[in-house]
Amino acid sequence: MKSYAYFPGCSQTKANRAYDVSSRSVAAALGVELRELDDWNCCGASAYLSIDDNKALALSARNLALAEKTSDELVTVCSGCYLVLHKTNKILAGKPRVRERIDHALEAADLSYHGGVKVRHFLDVLVNDIGRERIEEAVTRPLEGLKVAAYYGCQLSRPYGEIDDPEFPVSMDFLARWLGGEPTPFPYRAKCCGGTSMTTSPEVGASLTGKILDSAISGGADCIITACPLCQLTLEAYQKKVSRQMGKKLSIPVLYFTQLMGNAFGLTEKELLLKDSLTAVPALLS
Amino acid sequence: MATISTKELTREFLDGIYDHPDGEKVNQCLQCGTCTASCPTSEVMDWSPRQIFAAVRAEMLDRVLGSNTDWYCVSCYSCTVRCPASIPITDVMYLLKNQGIKHNLMPRGTRGAKLSKAFCKIVSKGGRSAEFGLMMKYYFSTNPFAALGNLGFAMKMLGKGRLSLGSEKIKDVKGLRKMLEALEEISA
Numbered sequence: 001m002k003s004y005a006y007f008p009g010c011s012q013t014k015a016n017r018a019y020d021v022s023s024r025s026v027a028a029a030l031g032v033e034l035r036e037l038d039d040w041n042c043c044g045a046s047a048y049l050s051i052d053d054n055k056a057l058a059l060s061a062r063n064l065a066l067a068e069k070t071s072d073e074l075v076t077v078c079s080g081c082y083l084v085l086h087k088t089n090k091i092l093a094g095k096p097r098v099r100e101r102i103d104h105a106l107e108a109a110d111l112s113y114h115g116g117v118k119v120r121h122f123l124d125v126l127v128n129d130i131g132r133e134r135i136e137e138a139v140t141r142p143l144e145g146l147k148v149a150a151y152y153g154c155q156l157s158r159p160y161g162e163i164d165d166p167e168f169p170v171s172m173d174f175l176a177r178w179l180g181g182e183p184t185p186f187p188y189r190a191k192c193c194g195g196t197s198m199t200t201s202p203e204v205g206a207s208l209t210g211k212i213l214d215s216a217i218s219g220g221a222d223c224i225i226t227a228c229p230l231c232q233l234t235l236e237a238y239q240k241k242v243s244r245q246m247g248k249k250l251s252i253p254v255l256y257f258t259q260l261m262g263n264a265f266g267l268t269e270k271e272l273l274l275k276d277s278l279t280a281v282p283a284l285l286s
Numbered sequence: 287m288a289t290i291s292t293k294e295l296t297r298e299f300l301d302g303i304y305d306h307p308d309g310e311k312v313n314q315c316l317q318c319g320t321c322t323a324s325c326p327t328s329e330v331m332d333w334s335p336r337q338i339f340a341a342v343r344a345e346m347l348d349r350v351l352g353s354n355t356d357w358y359c360v361s362c363y364s365c366t367v368r369c370p371a372s373i374p375i376t377d378v379m380y381l382l383k384n385q386g387i388k389h390n391l392m393p394r395g396t397r398g399a400k401l402s403k404a405f406c407k408i409v410s411k412g413g414r415s416a417e418f419g420l421m422m423k424y425y426f427s428t429n430p431f432a433a434l435g436n437l438g439f440a441m442k443m444l445g446k447g448r449l450s451l452g453s454e455k456i457k458d459v460k461g462l463r464k465m466l467e468a469l470e471e472i473s474a
Contacts, residue, residue, distance in 0.1 A: 010415040014450040015443065039457045041413035046361045047405035050383040050398070053302075054469050059409070062465060094307045101472055108468035109461035158363035159376065166367040192326045192362040199424065200397040201330070204358070208326055237439065276446055 002129065004120070005071035006034035007063060007085070009078040009229070010042055016229035018273035022258040023077045023122055025271035029138055029262070030130050034075060037067055043081040044088070046196065057098065058105040060088035065106055065113035077122045077258070079228035083155040086119040090160075121156060123227050123257065124163040127171045135178045140266040142180030146284075148260070149186040149221035149252075150176055151212065153193055153231040166190075172225060172257055179264040188215035195234035203245065209234055210242045213250040223284055225257040232256060236278045253279040260285075290389055295347040299385060306377045314371040315339035321365035321375050331355040335365055335375060338382070347382075351391040356382035357398035400427045410466055413456035418449055 012020035027034045040063050042048065044056035063085060067074040076082050092099045093115055106112055126135065150172035157164040164171045169190055173183035194208030212235060216224050226232040236254040243250045255277060262272045263285045269275060274282045290298075303309035321335035322328045328335060332353035341350045350356075359379035366376045383399070386392040392399055404423035409415055418440075425433035443449040456462065 010454065011417075013414070013454060015417050015448045017448065041456050041462060042409040042415050045405075045415070046380075047402040048409060049380045050402040051387055051406045052469075053380055053384055054473070055406075055410075055466055058465055058469055059462075062462065090307055091305070095305050098305050101469065104472065105465045105468045109458070109465040111461070111465075154360075154362040154364070159366040159374070161367065166363075192360045192364075194360070196360045197327070197358075199421075200401055201358070204327060204330055208360075276448060278442065278446070 001031050001033050003033035003035060004073050004075040004125065005067045006036050007040055007043070007067070007074055007076040007081060008036060009076060009081040011078060011229035016232060018276040019077055019229055019232065019256045019258065022256055022262050022272045025267050026126075026258045026261045026265065027122075029265045029267060030126070030134060032125070032130065035070070037063065037074065039066060043076075043078075043084045045080050045084055049084070054098075054101060056084070057088050057091060058102055060084050061092065061102050061106060061113050062109065062111060064088065064117045064119075065111040067117045068113055072116055073118045073120055075120045075122050075125055077227075077229075079121065079153060079155040080230060082119060082121045086160065089115065089117070089119060121163060121227070123156070123171060123175075126261075127175060128163075132174070132178050135175070135261075139179055139264045141264055143176070143260070143264055144180055146181045147184050147220055147222040148176040148181040149184050149216035149219055149224045150189060150257070151186070151193075151216065151224050151226050151231060151235070152190045153226065153228045154190065156227055157190065172227065175257065176225065176260070179261060181260070184216070184219040184221045186216055186219045186221070188212045193231040193234045195230040198234055198238065202241075205234070206238060206242045206245045209238055210246040210250060213239065213242060213252060214246070214248070217250060217252055221252065223253040223255060223260075223281070225255055225260050227257050239279070251279075253277070253281045253284045255279075255281045292345055292348045295351070295385065295389070296342060296345045299342065299347055299381060302381045302384070303374075303378060306374050308372050308374050309377070311371050311373045312339065312342060312378065315343070315373060316371055318370060320368050320370065324364040324368050326362060326364070327358045327360055331358050335379075338378065339373070347385075348391065351382060351386045351389070352393065354393055354396070356386065357392070357396050395428075397428055400424060403427075408453065410463070411459075412453050413459055413462050414454035416450060416453045418451050419453050
């Protein structure tokens with residue numbers, strides 16, 4: 001059994017717990033072990049980077065240092081956490097001056113990090129480590145042509161483009177097909193969801209969200225799947241508000257790609273928490 | 287008011303961006319405007335991303351920091367992946383936010399800064415973020431009445447069991463705080 005250290009991320013503890021629960025369930029169904037990193041902290045996400053990028057890097061490095069005690073790979077389901085942790089690795093490896101500062105900070109917490117942890121997104125693990133054959137074998141309830149708009153957002157493939165194309169990612173489209181679904185044309189698949197602006201400049205945020213929902217619905221999709229908790233919450237929670245602002249009804253079920261996978265694997269409600277959704281996900285998959 | 291000269295601001299900025307991979311590329315901006323064209327929010331920015339690099343060159347960063355530009359950056363990295371000079375533009379935006387906060391050079395009432403500050407406070411205290419506490423802190427520092435507009439949403443999330451009213455704490459909060467204090471000592 002392949003085993004990875006697992007970083008759930010703050011969003012997954014409550015508001016987006018369905019992403020955490022469904023990811024663990026899908027992993028178990030595929031014989032993958034996700035071991036939750038002991039005493040993990042906030043990744044240093046964009047809001048922290050905005051205030052003090054050194055402290056944000058230290059927060060991120062603390063997680064890498066904890067992971068290095070037991071593993072050489074750290075898997076996360078959140079695209080924001082994925083990017084910050086991954087970026088920290090790159091900065092520490094390439095900039096000795098920063099490294100010195102961060103080493104000093106870690107030392108104050110009796111920790112050290114030697115650059116030995118590779119940060120992975122769970123989507124990358126599923127598509128590239130587990131692969132098509134094993135995923136297709138696990139399907140017991142194929143999606144039977146369900147039309148799926150795969151939404152990638154920003155921080156999964158940008159800026160590094162290491163796990164998918166930065167402009168036109170496709171890995172979740174393949175995944176949807178392996179589950180028996182039909183990926184739909186979706187030009188706005190990797191545009192910003194507006195999530196970071198939704199609280200501070202709601203009109204700006206809503207106009208970005210509107211373009212994504214409109215693009216998915218115009219492509220004929222029955223649902224949108226996401227690989228990021230902020231994208232998920234933004235696309236599911238503001239559909240009414242966005243519809244009002246755009247003067248157009250924009251209503252579509254939005255779910256985590258792991259929930260769609262689990263459903264095709266025949267997993268139960270308890271394992272997928274479909275009822276946590278703010279959109280008509282349970283009806284879609286019943 | 288700024289207590290730092292615009293020349294010093296530019297020096298501090300360059301020093302900071304050189305700590306990022308490809309940071310030195312800021313000096314190679316072609317002024318092509320691909321960043322501005324790729325930006326989903328450039329139309330609401332006082333200065334476009336392209337103009338920032340012109341301002342760095344002209345040592346006019348004080349004007350950029352006094353604008354809303356960096357606070358409208360959504361961190362989508364579209365500019366970064368398209369820049370023909372490989373400038374890490376999104377990192378530049380973060381750095382400008384850091385400087386704006388440090389020297390208090392932001393437009394009055396910048397909401398992005400208030401949200402980020404509230405986030406940092408919570409994370410620095412317990413090691414993890416908590417949505418409810420974050421929103422309460424944010425709305426009390428901006429417009430408490432706006433919180434009422436989101437009451438319906440909060441109730442819906444609560445009903446689904448998706449809203450935690452408490453805060454999350456890691457076990458080694460002490461170590462985490464020592465770590466952050468060590469960085470404060472270096473920068474002081």
